[in-house]
Amino acid sequence: MTHETLHRSGFACLVGRPNVGKSTLTNALVGEKVAIMSARPQTTRHTIRGIVHREDAQLVLVDTPGLHRPRTLLGERLNTLVQDTLSEVDVVAFCLPADQKIGPGDKYIASRLAPLMQGRRPVPVVAVVTKSDLVDRGRLAEHLVAVDQLATSMDLDWSAIVPVSAKGGYQVAELTEVLVAHLPEGPDLYPDGELTDEPEETMIAELVREAALEGVRDELPHSLAVSVEEIVPREGTGDEGSGDVPGRRPLLDVRVTLFVERESQKGIIIGRGGSRLREVGTTAREGIEKLLGARVYLDLHVKVAKDWQRDPKQLQRLGF
Numbered sequence: 591m592t593h594e595t596l597h598r599s600g601f602a603c604l605v606g607r608p609n610v611g612k613s614t615l616t617n618a619l620v621g622e623k624v625a626i627m628s629a630r631p632q633t634t635r636h637t638i639r640g641i642v643h644r645e646d647a648q649l650v651l652v653d654t655p656g657l658h659r660p661r662t663l664l665g666e667r668l669n670t671l672v673q674d675t676l677s678e679v680d681v682v683a684f685c686l687p688a689d690q691k692i693g694p695g696d697k698y699i700a701s702r703l704a705p706l707m708q709g710r711r712p713v714p715v716v717a718v719v720t721k722s723d724l725v726d727r728g729r730l731a732e733h734l735v736a737v738d739q740l741a742t743s744m745d746l747d748w749s750a751i752v753p754v755s756a757k758g759g760y761q762v763a764e765l766t767e768v769l770v771a772h773l774p775e776g777p778d779l780y781p782d783g784e785l786t787d788e789p790e791e792t793m794i795a796e797l798v799r800e801a802a803l804e805g806v807r808d809e810l811p812h813s814l815a816v817s818v819e820e821i822v823p824r825e826g827t828g829d830e831g832s833g834d835v836p837g838r839r840p841l842l843d844v845r846v847t848l849f850v851e852r853e854s855q856k857g858i859i860i861g862r863g864g865s866r867l868r869e870v871g872t873t874a875r876e877g878i879e880k881l882l883g884a885r886v887y888l889d890l891h892v893k894v895a896k897d898w899q900r901d902p903k904q905l906q907r908l909g910f
């Protein structure tokens with residue numbers, strides 16, 4: 591008779607203000623780069639999942655956009671998206687960076703987590719003190735106390751407080767243990783080896799967005815949306831069916847539109863004589879070819895969609 595060990599599976603969600611290290615932590619937990627990382631806030635607009643495969647568990651991580659006080663319709667939509675995701679997960683990891691004092695943004699998030707923690711099917715929340723490597727032991731201890739007090743002051747209870755450093759790998763394995771412990775018993779939800787189930791279109795849009803913002807983030811903060819129009823095999827080039835020929839990869843046409851809010855921003859993206867857009871295309875194409883395992887002809891268009899962040903119709907078209 592074989593001895594069956596308990597197998598757990600389920601979902602965890604990382605929340606926190608922009609730039610607190612959610613994407614970096616997701617990648618550290620999964621052990622491979624899955625989310626798009628950036629030194630600037632709010633680049634992760636879509637829910638990106640990474641999957642931690644273990645013998646005894648499968649932990650599916652949902653990396654959300656920063657939960658923040660909405661100022662625009664887009665902000666509201668993002669918050670609704672975050673709330674919907676949260677009510678469906680088995681455990682939430684609330685990220686609070688060690689190098690920053692707890693502020694109104696954190697309190698706002700805690701207030702949004704409260705109903706989940708106190709609901710009929712309470713969702714456990716683990717407070718994760720990120721970027722622990724940036725402070726000394728004394729300050730870390732003070733921060734841990736402050737994190738504890740945040741819960742007490744709101745009549746909440748973290749199921750654990752775990753300091754980590756995604757950069758140094760400090761306590762990352764411990765955090766995995768804590769998260770896994772909250773998962774219900776169940777079989778693998780995804781096949782082994784699959785790290786992300788994010789639709790290809792979303793990942794392509796993220797790659798283009800990242801490349802387009804490179805070096806011009808200050809001029810184009812949050813005013814760029816990317817829509818993948820189509821991905822089709824290139825016809826009439828003699829390349830049809832070349833995927834079957836060993837050593838030859840298929841050629842795909844990928845059509846992408848970049849939406850900006852103003853004419854002046856269009857100029858920034860395109861650059862003099864189209865030079866910048868060509869660079870964006872080259873950088874993004876490399877990533878897309880890797881992602882799709884195909885040669886790619888990338889067709890980029892830039893359009894002005896005035897105030898797209900506030901327009902419900904535009905938002906719907908862009909997939910929000």
Ligand SMILES: Nc1nc2c(ncn2[C@@H]2O[C@H](COP(=O)(O)OP(=O)(O)OP(=O)(O)O)[C@@H](O)[C@H]2O)c(=O)[nH]1
Nearest residue numbers: 608609610611612613614631632634721755756757
């Ligand atoms: N020193 C240090 N820096 C970190 C650590 N984790 C993340 N960072 C840095 O913090 C910045 C933000 O990290 P991200 O992972 O992009 O943060 P995020 O919370 O996903 O950001 P948004 O997508 O804007 O919500 C980046 O510059 C990271 O390199 C860490 O453990 N230690």
